[in-house]
Amino acid sequence: MFSVYKRELQSFFLSPIAYVFMGFFLLVTGLFFATTNILSQQASYNSMLGNMSFLFMLTVPILTMRLLSEERKNKTDQLLLTSPVSVLSIVLGKYLAAVSVFGITLVVSFIYPLTLFTFGNPSFVEIMTGYIGFFLLGAALIAVGLLISSLSENQVVSAVSTFGVLLVLYLGGVDILMQIINVSWINSLLNWFSVYNRYETFGQGLLGVAPIVYYLSFCAVFLFFTVRSIERRRWSEV
Amino acid sequence: MQLNETAIAQNAVISVENLSKRYGDKLAVDNVSFHVDRGEIVGFLGRNGAGKTTTMNMLTGYISSSGGSAKVDGFDVLSDPFEVKKRIGYLPEQPPLYMDMTVNEYLTFCCNIKNVTKAQRASQMDDVCETMNIQDMRKRMIKNLSKGYKQRVGMAQALLANPQVLILDEPTVGLDPRQIIEIRNLIKRLGKAHTIILSSHILNEVEDVCERVIIIDRGQIVAQDTMANLARSIGNISRMTVRVLGADKQVMRAIHGVDGVTMVDELGVKEEGCMDYIIECTRAIDVRKGLFFALAKLGKPIMQLRPHDVTLEDIFLQLTTADNSESEEKN
Numbered sequence: 001m002f003s004v005y006k007r008e009l010q011s012f013f014l015s016p017i018a019y020v021f022m023g024f025f026l027l028v029t030g031l032f033f034a035t036t037n038i039l040s041q042q043a044s045y046n047s048m049l050g051n052m053s054f055l056f057m058l059t060v061p062i063l064t065m066r067l068l069s070e071e072r073k074n075k076t077d078q079l080l081l082t083s084p085v086s087v088l089s090i091v092l093g094k095y096l097a098a099v100s101v102f103g104i105t106l107v108v109s110f111i112y113p114l115t116l117f118t119f120g121n122p123s124f125v126e127i128m129t130g131y132i133g134f135f136l137l138g139a140a141l142i143a144v145g146l147l148i149s150s151l152s153e154n155q156v157v158s159a160v161s162t163f164g165v166l167l168v169l170y171l172g173g174v175d176i177l178m179q180i181i182n183v184s185w186i187n188s189l190l191n192w193f194s195v196y197n198r199y200e201t202f203g204q205g206l207l208g209v210a211p212i213v214y215y216l217s218f219c220a221v222f223l224f225f226t227v228r229s230i231e232r233r234r235w236s237e238v
Numbered sequence: 239m240q241l242n243e244t245a246i247a248q249n250a251v252i253s254v255e256n257l258s259k260r261y262g263d264k265l266a267v268d269n270v271s272f273h274v275d276r277g278e279i280v281g282f283l284g285r286n287g288a289g290k291t292t293t294m295n296m297l298t299g300y301i302s303s304s305g306g307s308a309k310v311d312g313f314d315v316l317s318d319p320f321e322v323k324k325r326i327g328y329l330p331e332q333p334p335l336y337m338d339m340t341v342n343e344y345l346t347f348c349c350n351i352k353n354v355t356k357a358q359r360a361s362q363m364d365d366v367c368e369t370m371n372i373q374d375m376r377k378r379m380i381k382n383l384s385k386g387y388k389q390r391v392g393m394a395q396a397l398l399a400n401p402q403v404l405i406l407d408e409p410t411v412g413l414d415p416r417q418i419i420e421i422r423n424l425i426k427r428l429g430k431a432h433t434i435i436l437s438s439h440i441l442n443e444v445e446d447v448c449e450r451v452i453i454i455d456r457g458q459i460v461a462q463d464t465m466a467n468l469a470r471s472i473g474n475i476s477r478m479t480v481r482v483l484g485a486d487k488q489v490m491r492a493i494h495g496v497d498g499v500t501m502v503d504e505l506g507v508k509e510e511g512c513m514d515y516i517i518e519c520t521r522a523i524d525v526r527k528g529l530f531f532a533l534a535k536l537g538k539p540i541m542q543l544r545p546h547d548v549t550l551e552d553i554f555l556q557l558t559t560a561d562n563s564e565s566e567e568k569n
Contacts, residue, residue, distance in 0.1 A: 002350075003350030003351050011336070076336060078295075078328070078334045079328075080351065081299070082326065082328045084352065238261065
């Protein structure tokens, strides 16, 4: 697993992908930080982070689109799948590499709250909790992107589908829209999948067990489906 | 016969029994059975789309089989995939290279996923680079290498971890003639320490490199034997061309009179004053001596005598076209 992880992380930084992801992410969060926190002299950093959750729709596809699609297209999956490594460790290695790039980006973004600390006295614990929630949210969405990337050998298809799925998940968390749809089973389904909404308690500075378990099991389920999707193709008879 | 087959199966490094792969309602590989003994070099011969790659992909565990079993060194591909994968080095048709890595980085990665220990890694990498003659390329990016070097890096990857079995899918495709000869010699050298299966649709390649040939057509094995046995099985007729100086009608009659000759035909004038004849004769009798004396009696010197060996091409065409006409009728 570690060797796949290392190679994938290296490949992120050898290609422009990691830089495009980090640059775009930090640019947009920086803009929002400047307007909502600095210019309007507000110290509530977590609500800014919460507002940033829409950014995942645009950035997660950049990170995940090529993870498994490219292997299939270049036939390098033949090397991985005929080597003595399990499919699970391939999937985990790739997933953790993408999560690491995201994690590194978040670490860089610590500059923003640090600016707040020099000018005021926001709660350190609250901001860290917000970060933990934001990280878990991103990790869950990366797992969705990884699954979609395993379904197609075309990076563009994989990126656009990931965007579409994340958009549906996002809209599932918008209350007004839910009131308009008002079909109970669709609402409860989308509510169950409302990954974005689970961030709220973290934003309030509450480190609850339930949302953490929710996010971790969400990741686990999607990683499991990714493994199944690769296995299924090997057994495919069509 | 039955007993004999079990004895072979026990010696075999690779034993494949009734292996099949279904795609939709088409059988890409249809009940294929064969054995490969330790240290053998076996050629997998067939036209494009005959099922060579599918069989290899099933042997290496890249895809699963729809039926039958494949064992490598006694381990079943489906129930013990790790043990099988440890014993196989696989070079797919398109070498599985990461273009954004240097040769060194790539081979290091391959060592890691093939569980080569850190202590052995450097020496193993040096070894395979030397075998494949890519020492000078080790710091180059793979995407900048020529097709021939890419193929060699792919092969170097297959050699890492020193697997017992090498499976090479069309190892010389897309190479220039000099590189093809190099790779063939290399395969012959590797055959001393490894069991090798290689696939090809180039007949003389298989003829040159392999001890045994498995001919596969439309998913089925149509023949598997040594080259010599295959040549024998094709029939007991051999052909030769003879060039005679100052030929006339008499010569033809004289050749026809030689013991063992079944057919003579004029091929035409290829050298001034000479005539070429093609002769068909039974394999049991050596007609060359009789031919010499018959023509000497006429005072017509033989300028050239060229026997036609039965080539793999003949065997291949005979085996696959016989089937072909049958299936075309069905269609």
